[in-house]
Amino acid sequence: MxxxxxxxxxxxxxxxxxxxxxxxxxxxxxxxxxxxxxxxxxxxxxxxxxxxxxxxxxxxxxxxxxxxxxxxxxxxxxxxxxxxxxxxxADLLQAETFDGRSHARRMLDLIEAALEKRIPKDQQSYEIDGMKLDRIPVERLEALRTRYRREVAAEGRRGRSPFGRYSHARL
The missing domain is CATH 2.60.40.10 (Immunoglobulins)
Structure with a gap:
């Protein structure tokens, strides 16, 4: 098989x-x-x-x-x-670096970092040296955070990791 x-x-x-x-x-x-x-x-x-x-x-x-x-x-x-x-x-013996987080976990971490360093709610864009930067509205980030929290929780229930199922060693 x-x-x-x-x-x-x-x-x-x-x-x-x-x-x-x-x-x-x-x-x-x-x-x-x-x-x-x-x-x-x-x-x-x-x-x-x-x-x-x-x-x-x-x-x-x-x-x-x-x-x-x-x-x-x-x-x-x-x-x-x-x-x-x-x-x-992934073959860890050949990898110089490896991020073992799932896509959902990486996205959730990025969204939470963005929310922590958030500019005030009323300022959705700003300009520095002629460059205009737009931000994702806080409400959209919060909705995405909820979605990815669910995905990460589901992965935890399924015991998913980048290496398939895993077990914890007891010392």
Missing amino acids: EPKKLHAGDSVTWAREAPAYPSADGWSLCFALRGPGSLDVVSTDGEPYQFRMTASQTRALPPGAYHWACYAIRDDERATLESGRMEIL
Whole structure:
């Protein structure tokens, strides 16, 4: 079964059954991964078919959401067996810096920082040295803060992190 999540730089192997497409009849399986990057992996012969993505192959994949499809291929014939989604997570061994906050958490932090340093409510824009700066109205920032607080709370309930589910060690 294809992995759902994978850290870039990890190697992974899996098997897939395809009894309607036996290798003895010239069939092979191909796994295609598309998203911020791409990777194609051809199975080894035999049943069940075996797939392997090496560490160097996955290291080249940028983090993000990917779509995959598994195809049975023989000469000029092709059949899609299954498709799905996979998340590629960051390779911390290769990253110089890493912000592990989700999009919602980053947005909430920015909005709260903007509200803390807010100019007076009645002054929505100002000019310095001929440059005009406009501000997002406080009411809009407060509405966005409410939205992103909900998203961050939902992530907490699901146990989400940039590395999938996590657990806390007890000392």
